[in-house]
Amino acid sequence: MILKNAYIGLPAIGSIIVLSLTLSTRSAAQEVVTFTHLPLVMKSYPIVETGQIAFVSARDGNDEIYRMGYDGIGATRLTYNTYEDLSPDWSPDGTQISFMSNETGEYEIYVMNADGTGRTQITTMTHCYTPRWSPDGNRIVFYTRPGSDNIIYTMNPDGSGLVQVTDPAVSGYDPYWSPDGFRIAYQSIRGVAGIYVVDPDGSNTALLYAGPRLVNFAWSPDGDHLALSIWDGSFYNYFDIYIYDLNTSTLYRITNNQNANQGVDWSPDGHYLIYHAMEAYTSQIYTMTVAGDHLTNITEDPVGAMSGDWGR
Secondary structure: OOOEEEEEEEEEEOEEEEEEEEEEEOOOEEEEEEEEEEEOOOOOOOOOOOOOEEEEEOOOOOEEEEEEEOOOOOOOOOOOOOOEEEEEEEOOOOEEEEEEEEEOOOEEEEEOOOOOOOOOEOOOOOOEEEEEOOOOOEEEEEHHHHOOOOOOEEEOOOOOEEEEEEOOOOOOEEEEEEEEEEOOOEEEOOOOOOEEEEEEOOOOEEEEOOOOOOEEEEEOOOOOEEEEEOOOOOOOOEEEEEEOOOEEEEEEOOOOOOEEEEEEEEEOOOOOEEEEEEEOOOOEEEEEEOOOOEEOOOOOOOOOEEEEEEEO
């Protein structure tokens, strides 16, 4: 399924605007185009936000992890080394950050305190990526790629209690906890490409969202929506942000520009989205409401910034 040609018609009636989304299903022989008009309810934003954002920047020479306020003020460097430190993820209580680093020569999972102290390696498997804390803070999910297949695992925050969640044949990646912590979502392009969910013990796998060209996704704090970054299929690698309503199976297009909008995630209360976009060969971190307005560049970094994670 190729997503293209979104149009928001204004003025609106009350708090409702109508978004017209073109869905194109293409096979080798033909392309069938259908048009769907989707109601998008605008909520009363902006509101006063809070919290800290962990992110990655090479402003000091190589990819390091920093933190800043939700508004981009007060950026503080947390890691100091010559390695790549990537994919920061706040613990639910805001006291720790998990991340991946190639300090050993291969990517492993690490944790550190919110001020950058107490850096600790918690995996020794090599090729370990994208750690994420469970909502209760008791487990961390990640995936590894020891060969040609991905495998998803969970573990305790100290690296003990390793549990394999997915089979190599599934080749799942980019895992993300459900807000209640009872399920783990992940991407796979094996079979029907899309987002799947599975219990933390590896049972009860089900398809949550079907669609190719996914770049990344994030589950909303209320459990009712997925934020998606989707490639438009062009040579120029344009990615746009969408929201998928899990209750109605409706897809809303939020951005419509010629940028690589990716790394999308939610603010802790679910009112805002955070993502990074590549413009003029430099990546910047943006926030906006779930309706796509009040867009703000919160880094304005001449070197670039990416992988923003919004903690409490």
